Amino acid sequence: MKTTAYTLIIFPLLLISVRILMSEPTERGLTPIQQFEVLYDFDIEAENTPFAISTFAPANTIRQTIIPEPFSGRTWFEEENQKITWEGMLDGKKKLSYRFQFTGKHLIVNIDPTIKLESQRKFSNEKNWTFPTHLIQSNDDKILELSRQLAPDSVETLREISSSFFEFVYQMPSNSTDELTDALTALDRFEASCNGKSRLLVALFRSKGIPARMVGGIILDNSRKKTSHGWVEAKIGDTWVPFDPLNGHFAEVPANYLELHKGDNFLIRRSKDISFDYFYEISSDRANHYPSYALVNLWEVIDHTDLPQKPLTLLLLLPLGAFLVSVFKNVVGLKTFGVFLPVLIAFAFMEMGTIIGLGYFSIIILLIGLLNYPLEKWGILHTPKISVMLTAVAFYSIITLYIFFKTGWLDPTKALVFPIIILTMMSERFARKVEEDSPKEALNVYIQTLTVTLVCVWVLSSTLIQNFLITFPEFLFVFAGLNLFLGKWIGLRFTEYARFGKLSGVQS
Amino acid sequence: MIKRLFGSKKNLTTSVLGINQRNVELIYKYNQRKHYKYADDKSETKRILESNGLSCPKTYALISNIGDIESTWAELDQHSSLVIKPAKGSGGGGILVLKKVNNEWFQGSKEIPQTTIFFHIANILFGVFSFGDTDKCIIEECITPHPFFGQLYPKGVPDIRIITVERKPVMAMLRLPTSASDGKANLHQGGLGVGIDMETGILTDTYDGSKFITHHPDSHNLITGMKIPDWDEIMKLSTKVAEVFPLNYMGIDIVIDKKMGPSILEINVRPGLGIQMANKKGLKSEIIRKLK
Numbered sequence: 001m002k003t004t005a006y007t008l009i010i011f012p013l014l015l016i017s018v019r020i021l022m023s024e025p026t027e028r029g030l031t032p033i034q035q036f037e038v039l040y041d042f043d044i045e046a047e048n049t050p051f052a053i054s055t056f057a058p059a060n061t062i063r064q065t066i067i068p069e070p071f072s073g074r075t076w077f078e079e080e081n082q083k084i085t086w087e088g089m090l091d092g093k094k095k096l097s098y099r100f101q102f103t104g105k106h107l108i109v110n111i112d113p114t115i116k117l118e119s120q121r122k123f124s125n126e127k128n129w130t131f132p133t134h135l136i137q138s139n140d141d142k143i144l145e146l147s148r149q150l151a152p153d154s155v156e157t158l159r160e161i162s163s164s165f166f167e168f169v170y171q172m173p174s175n176s177t178d179e180l181t182d183a184l185t186a187l188d189r190f191e192a193s194c195n196g197k198s199r200l201l202v203a204l205f206r207s208k209g210i211p212a213r214m215v216g217g218i219i220l221d222n223s224r225k226k227t228s229h230g231w232v233e234a235k236i237g238d239t240w241v242p243f244d245p246l247n248g249h250f251a252e253v254p255a256n257y258l259e260l261h262k263g264d265n266f267l268i269r270r271s272k273d274i275s276f277d278y279f280y281e282i283s284s285d286r287a288n289h290y291p292s293y294a295l296v297n298l299w300e301v302i303d304h305t306d307l308p309q310k311p312l313t314l315l316l317l318l319p320l321g322a323f324l325v326s327v328f329k330n331v332v333g334l335k336t337f338g339v340f341l342p343v344l345i346a347f348a349f350m351e352m353g354t355i356i357g358l359g360y361f362s363i364i365i366l367l368i369g370l371l372n373y374p375l376e377k378w379g380i381l382h383t384p385k386i387s388v389m390l391t392a393v394a395f396y397s398i399i400t401l402y403i404f405f406k407t408g409w410l411d412p413t414k415a416l417v418f419p420i421i422i423l424t425m426m427s428e429r430f431a432r433k434v435e436e437d438s439p440k441e442a443l444n445v446y447i448q449t450l451t452v453t454l455v456c457v458w459v460l461s462s463t464l465i466q467n468f469l470i471t472f473p474e475f476l477f478v479f480a481g482l483n484l485f486l487g488k489w490i491g492l493r494f495t496e497y498a499r500f501g502k503l504s505g506v507q508s
Numbered sequence: 509m510i511k512r513l514f515g516s517k518k519n520l521t522t523s524v525l526g527i528n529q530r531n532v533e534l535i536y537k538y539n540q541r542k543h544y545k546y547a548d549d550k551s552e553t554k555r556i557l558e559s560n561g562l563s564c565p566k567t568y569a570l571i572s573n574i575g576d577i578e579s580t581w582a583e584l585d586q587h588s589s590l591v592i593k594p595a596k597g598s599g600g601g602g603i604l605v606l607k608k609v610n611n612e613w614f615q616g617s618k619e620i621p622q623t624t625i626f627f628h629i630a631n632i633l634f635g636v637f638s639f640g641d642t643d644k645c646i647i648e649e650c651i652t653p654h655p656f657f658g659q660l661y662p663k664g665v666p667d668i669r670i671i672t673v674e675r676k677p678v679m680a681m682l683r684l685p686t687s688a689s690d691g692k693a694n695l696h697q698g699g700l701g702v703g704i705d706m707e708t709g710i711l712t713d714t715y716d717g718s719k720f721i722t723h724h725p726d727s728h729n730l731i732t733g734m735k736i737p738d739w740d741e742i743m744k745l746s747t748k749v750a751e752v753f754p755l756n757y758m759g760i761d762i763v764i765d766k767k768m769g770p771s772i773l774e775i776n777v778r779p780g781l782g783i784q785m786a787n788k789k790g791l792k793s794e795i796i797r798k799l800k
Contacts, residue, residue: 330528333527381634382634432639436599436639437599487532488532490526490532491529492526492528492529493528496526496527500781500784500785502720503523503784503790
């Protein structure tokens with residue numbers, strides 16, 4: 001037994017060590033680094049016409065790494081941006097493409113709270129990014145008035161000013177219009193998409209003399225789409241700090257934001273007299289998954305097959321949860337309904353939200369406890385009795401879920417069948433315990449089960465642990481080995497120290 | 509033997525037996541799962557006891573089919589008292605003690621009509637008291653406790669739990685009903701656990717679940733120091749019982765009937781550990797001492 005247990009623990013740990021040591025630094029880490037492949041897929045058509053098409057090619061920055069593939073056009077620079085252009089004579093249909101790999105980092109900037117507006121004006125040499133333009137009307141009276149309202153002279157630090165501007169624009173209603181919206185129009189309509197909101201935020205910054213600019217790019221996800229995205233950068237101290245007033249990222253950019261250009265530019269410029277269609281084709285891969293010596297590389301499986309990540313993660317968490325439960329039962333000495341039930345309830349709570357789940361569930365338990373009295377008095381047989389209780393649970397669930405969705409406490413897109421089945425199973429066990437022992441004892445075990453469940457929710461919700469198990473599924477064997485040892489562990493349970501504590505003085 | 513039982517010396521530092529150790533080193537090691545049925549099914553227990561001539565309440569009838577209830581019941585009319593119980597019940601659930609007064613059956617002072625009795629037997633057969641598993645119904649002789657127990661507390665049926673390891677009795681406890689336990693003697697239902705001196709049968713300390721007492725909480729009669737009658741016979745009987753069952757670690761429940769004397773009520777493969785509190789002794793050290 002011991003050899004088996006040690007083997008189950010040591011071999012997976014050795015394999016994990018080898019995988020960590022043999023992987024390249026870029027392939028390491030548990031926080032996923034997504035690597036995207038992006039393809040500009042342009043279709044043009046004309047009869048015997050000269051054409052030119054220009055767009056932006058992303059450049060390497062501190063937060064994005066680009067590996068371009070060779071293409072048929074030419075590369076050049078326009079101010080701080082890198083551009084690519086195809087040109088020539090067109091007769092019939094033609095496909096233009098540009099393909100590159102992108103790896104991005106989630107960037108969060110801590111704005112120094114001591115920097116004041118005064119010092120910024122004095123040292124700023126970014127004059128280009130402080131002037132009003134016809135789309136960013138930073139000298140318009142309305143904008144200036146709003147700027148004064150949001151940041152009166154008493155507000156001195158750049159952190160407070162930017163926070164105030166950002167909140168205003170972020171809280172403004174969003175729409176998804178494609179049309180070009182200037183800063184003033186966005187303010188007048190009090191509604192805008194990413195480009196309108198960005199221009200308004202830039203205008204507000206510039207109204208105070210703070211250098212600010214638009215940034216254009218694409219939010220990368222597994223898709224084929226036309227949508228591009230725009231956000232904002234403002235110079236605070238020596239740093240260009242990012243803000244996305246549409247999606248609510250204050251002083252941060254998510255890892256999947258591809259930056260294409262700085263400034264208020266059109267993404268694509270083309271000759272007028274040709275027909276043109278375009279798509280961005282994006283596919284994602286996890287870059288850091290310790291590929292060396294991986295017997296089963298689940299990240300690759302998730303990225304390249306239809307296997308959904310969520311059920312896979314739940315399966316990987318099940319042994320960890322079961323191990324936690326066995327520690328609680330055999331070492332601490334808590335009583336629970338079943339071995340897997342606390343883990344499954346934890347999954348249900350993770351899906352519904354702990355507070356909502358706990359409330360919903362405790363009322364079910366109360367309902368069953370109350371129903372037990374008449375049913376027991378009438379001498380109803382066990383199985384029909386449980387069925388009556390479950391009918392009540394179903395009826396209660398319909399009402400509750402209706403209320404939850406109506407009030408918006410529960411996300412209507414959540415798949416609730418699974419949590420409901422689990423909670424129903426638990427209520428059956430509770431009903432049984434009420435019958436076998438007493439409502440008091442059932443409540444006692446229920447509270448102990450919930451204690452274990454909440455610990456499971458806390459541990460199993462950890463993204464770090466989830467990522468670890470998807471990266472190193474061989475670790476499951478370690479749980480098996482630990483369980484073998486636990487199964488032979490004969491020490492007193494914590495609760496038994498309390499139970500037999502009175503005896504300790506009596507003993508030889 | 510001792511070394512085989514409790515592996516390392518370190519464990520000797522504590523004398524109390526916990527659930528983990530009981531399961532790993534006593535139940536799993538000493539009892540084969542295929543033999544559990546001799547304890548879990550009381551009709552099996554009685555079959556073995558009867559075939560070995562060991563005293564147990566006389567079986568009047570064993571019912572397995574719903575269709576047999578009525579005809580079997582008709583044959584039981586001669587008896588003036590009887591007990592109806594599920595063969596696979598646990599914790600005293602489903603047990604009905606009936607006495608006949610003026611040709612009507614009574615449970616205590618409550619009259620029980622025949623249809624209710626039939627319904628109860630049907631419930632037993634459906635497995636209501638053995639959780640889904642279909643069951644058999646045992647109808648047996650009603651025990652009248654020895655007058656000794658009346659001196660302690662006059663209600664219910666007290667029993668003596670004896671733990672045997674390798675056919676040797678190692679620890680014993682008297683289980684006394686209280687008003688809170690509703691006539692049942694089980695510790696977790698509010699009964700009292702009374703330690704017994706194994707040599708003499710003299711009652712030592714009484715544990716009520718939270719503290720040690722010397723008198724019965726309801727009758728206020730003295731318990732400590734009283735001597736259980738027929739103690740030597742009880743010891744011999746439990747040794748014999750341990751010899752006829754292939755279970756090397758078990759709990760034997762013995763009652764003392766006014767006429768029959770010591771009689772086996774049931775046996776248990778997973779006897780509880782509360783007996784250690786009643787005796788103020790750890791089972792581990794007792795097992796080591798007795799098997800030396």
